[in-house]
Amino acid sequence: MQYMDLDAVQSRMTKRIFFNRLSKMLFLASAFFGLIVLAVLLYDVVSDSIGWLSIDFLTSLLSTNPDIAGIRGAILGTVWLMVIVGPVTMILGVCTAIYLEEYARPSKFTTFIQTNISNLAGVPSIVFGLLGLTVFVRLFGLGSIVLAGGLTMSLLVLPIVVVASQESIRAVPAHLREASFGMGATKWQTIKNVVLPVALPGIFTGMILAISRAIGETAPLVAIGIPALIIPAPSGIFDRFTALPMQIYYWTIDSVMVQEYAYLAAATIVVLLLILFTLNSIAILIRNKFDRRY
């Protein structure tokens, strides 16, 4: 006695298996789609920059003449910006993380701070730029100087450092803390001498991620009013400045008028991407080298 039509089952099964194979290939193609676009993007940028990227380009100052224009000022601007962003986010971020992980008692207010931090991470960067414009540039009267840009950027990337530091402090095993308390160390001594050293690689990784975000971020700088003028290279945190992404922005939109500006923008992008690539490689190296299990 036959309960099912074997031919029908067989043909349906062939279809299902074929469909499964097909979808596997389609999905693999889709996974590679992003990578292909990435490759095209890199090829486009690098091929545009060839012939324009040189030592002279890195060391000479800005100019309206594309043949002699360089990004020395923009590089210095970015460096000075990071001189602010690095320490400010490091101190505020790590302190916030220690407070939330080690000192704060579970309460409504602690939950509020925590929720607030993850909400801040989702606020568009242009809104941070407006905050910087209103508070640092106008209210404090700083003007569009490195300090104002750096503080704005610091607030923007602070959640990244806080979350990374929190995770890495949380991952410090309890027995290390208990051993330290057992030896008679106070809470702060334990944090300073035991918890932080163990958590440091994770904190550094978070810092590098934050710095790379800040280096590439453009919108806040546009909002605080970095002008498209030729500004002398900054030599301190109170100078007016331009930065690498700002230079890319202005050269890109001005390429409608002068075609060569597009190549200058591409060359600047290559420099920016190389910096980001180096930073992220360092982050991966740190993670691999110090990723100890306790």
Place this chain on the structure above:
Amino acid sequence: MSYSANVKDMIETNRKNSKLAKFEKMIPFLLFLAASISVLTTLGILVTLLFETVLFFQNVSFREFFLQSEMRPLNPTNPQFSILPLLGATLLSTGIAMFVAVPVGLTTAVYLSEYATDKVRRILKPLVEVLAGIPTIVYGFFAFTFVTPFLREFIPALDRTNILSPGIVMGIMIIPIVASLSEDAMSSVPNSIREGAMALGATKFEVAFRVVIPAAISGIIASFVLGISRAIGETMIVTIASGSNKNLTFDVTQSMQTMTAYIVEVTSGDAGAGTTAYYSLYAVAMTLFVFTLAMNMFARYMTKRFREVY
């Protein structure tokens, strides 16, 4: 004798510790100050936006802002302030972006979580995530100098600045957000459920779409919502590649200005502090802030509330 010396040491240490004890009490307070900076930042954003938005609505009515369709902030004789053209452009570019990011991101996530071997996943996932690490200004350059000219080969009517090309590029930028978060959600579906379906004769495709995706749906939707929120707040790509025409239209080949691009135009333009055009900046930013905040909170609510616990 060394015994007494140790006691002496201990007493000395204790004396030092009394100074240390005061310091110890200070510490939580200092740390709390640092932690409150983040709360202050939120407050700062809210206060500045609210304050100037209120000033804006003293000059411009709600009706004009939300119901009319003309945006001419710098028109000397008859300035008009309506957010609709900006909102329309934002939603349109976000729609295009999600049209690219959702299918590609979701199928990438299915491949990574259901089909790929461990080794392939460990290489492929970080590579896809590289896309999220490229600064948006670079995507802006790419959209303007490569994607738009490329698309014009096929769509001759495409303007030099248009909403289509930045929309697509934004979608590519969002792929890793959707893929990575969806993959996390799918990977946390326990294998026993997959094995149950496979034992019943389901193919991998059927397992993925009838079992795993329904089980991970809250995380997947959260990833879409976060992607949308990212697209709404994205600034540089649209500023560079979609121009500054304040059109209320659905024609994607035209130049349009999103809310974020408007903020850039006004802050870098000539609108002096105190003019209505200047205040309109904050009203637009407030709308943007409310939109993205609502999206982010919804995404977190989805992941928390509807997380299936196995």
